[in-house]
Every structure is written in structure tokens, then in C-alpha cells.
Amino acid sequence: MKRIVLITGASSGYGKATAKAFKDNGDTVIMTARNAERLEEARKEVGGDLAFSMDVTNPADWDRAVETVKSTYGRLDILVNNAGGGIAIKEVSEFSTEEIDATIKLNLNSVIYGCRAFADMMKEQKSGTMINISSVCARQCWPTWSVYAAAKAGVLNFSKGMYLEMQPHGVRVSCVVPSSASTGFQSACGIGETTDRLLPEDIAETVLYIANLPARAVVEDVTVWGIDKQINPL
Numbered sequence: 001m002k003r004i005v006l007i008t009g010a011s012s013g014y015g016k017a018t019a020k021a022f023k024d025n026g027d028t029v030i031m032t033a034r035n036a037e038r039l040e041e042a043r044k045e046v047g048g049d050l051a052f053s054m055d056v057t058n059p060a061d062w063d064r065a066v067e068t069v070k071s072t073y074g075r076l077d078i079l080v081n082n083a084g085g086g087i088a089i090k091e092v093s094e095f096s097t098e099e100i101d102a103t104i105k106l107n108l109n110s111v112i113y114g115c116r117a118f119a120d121m122m123k124e125q126k127s128g129t130m131i132n133i134s135s136v137c138a139r140q141c142w143p144t145w146s147v148y149a150a151a152k153a154g155v156l157n158f159s160k161g162m163y164l165e166m167q168p169h170g171v172r173v174s175c176v177v178p179s180s181a182s183t184g185f186q187s188a189c190g191i192g193e194t195t196d197r198l199l200p201e202d203i204a205e206t207v208l209y210i211a212n213l214p215a216r217a218v219v220e221d222v223t224v225w226g227i228d229k230q231i232n233p234l
Helices: 013-024 036-046 059-072 097-125 146-169 185-189 200-212
Strands: 004-007 028-033 050-053 078-081 128-133 171-178 221-224
Touching: 004 013, 004 059, 013 028, 013 036, 013 078, 013 200, 028 036, 036 050, 050 059, 059 097, 078 097, 097 128, 097 146, 097 171, 128 146, 128 200, 146 171, 146 221, 171 200, 200 221
Parallel strands: 004 028, 004 078, 028 050, 078 128, 128 171, 171 221
Antiparallel strands: none
């Protein structure tokens, strides 16, 4: 049976690559993002089955996503909470209150909203996989990344607690912790794009691997580094 997969932030970067990986695997892929025009371009490029615009920081948009999935497919097998962004990368003293709140909402609240939205559906199915995308900032420290790191550390630990809640219902919750890759993330933050060797496709393959494990197995969390990155001590 084709699995029904929903991926947020699917218009570019990890999300777009992940959509292609699942589509190439033979799954039915639902792609979401804020920018409808870019999203439709991405859907056509990867061959996604359905795309709709949503703001992952808005709980009402998650409610609409549930209704769309339920009315169109009747179930959801895999949820990939990928949407996120830096908002601002600078010293904490320079943040406005609005920037702090926006960073936490986009990178942490949205993941919680997404898991909450589809929890009941997956409980009723007694199956499903939720995969949340964090960041190595959850485990390592760099100046100017503190607010973003706080949100991504929240994603990692939220995923562990969510798994314990969903485990009795046969639902898996995993967290992928990627190093930086050239996805446009850095440019959007105003800090200049990187030339990292890690590619979005590498993270996509990791997500697909987790989803393809037998139902009896679950990955708690996995960190993926580019071979050119060095943290000492790791």
C-alpha cells in the first residue's frame, strides 16, 4: 500500500529533497509551505501528489491540513515536520521580543502543533511515523545562534516525550539532527550562503531510512554531519 506522507517546508531545501525521496520510493506525497508559487513549482519538479499553502505557526492552518488529509486520503502514515528558519542570527541582547517569539514559534511551536494535529488520527490508525527535523545547534553551541538553538533543542526533547506518549498506540516519533547544508537557510538569515558538502538529499535519505524501518523498530534520534565539519570535542 502506498503510504500517505505530509512534509512541511517542502518548497526548498531538506523538505523538497525529502518530498522527492518519498515520491521516488513510490509513496503519495503531500507538500506544504507558505509561498504558494514556489511550492507549486517544487511540486511539479518532484512530482508531488498534492500541495497546499499553510503557515505552520498558525494552529488553524494545521486544523485545515488535518481536514484536507482526512477528506482526500482518510489517513496519514508519515508526518515530516521540516519547516523552520533562523529569523535572526545575532547576539541575544540585539534581539527584539518579536524576533525571539517568531524564532520559537517557527522552529519549536510549529512542530508541537503538527504532532498535536495528527496525533489522534495516528492513534486511531494504531500506526504512523512522525519525524521532526532539529539541528546540531540543539547539541553544540555557537555565539549568535542561542535563540535558534534553544528552539531546536526543544524539538529534540519534545520528540522524545512525544514518542513515549505515542508508543502505546504503535506510533513512532523520531528526530533528525542535521548539520548545516547549502539550502538557502543562511542566505535567508542574512549571514551568507555556505559551501557545505552535506546536501539536502543526504538528510532526505536519512528521513526515508527511518520511515522505511520495520514497524517494530524506531530511531530515537540521529545526528548527520557533513564530512567537512569538525567539532572538537564532538
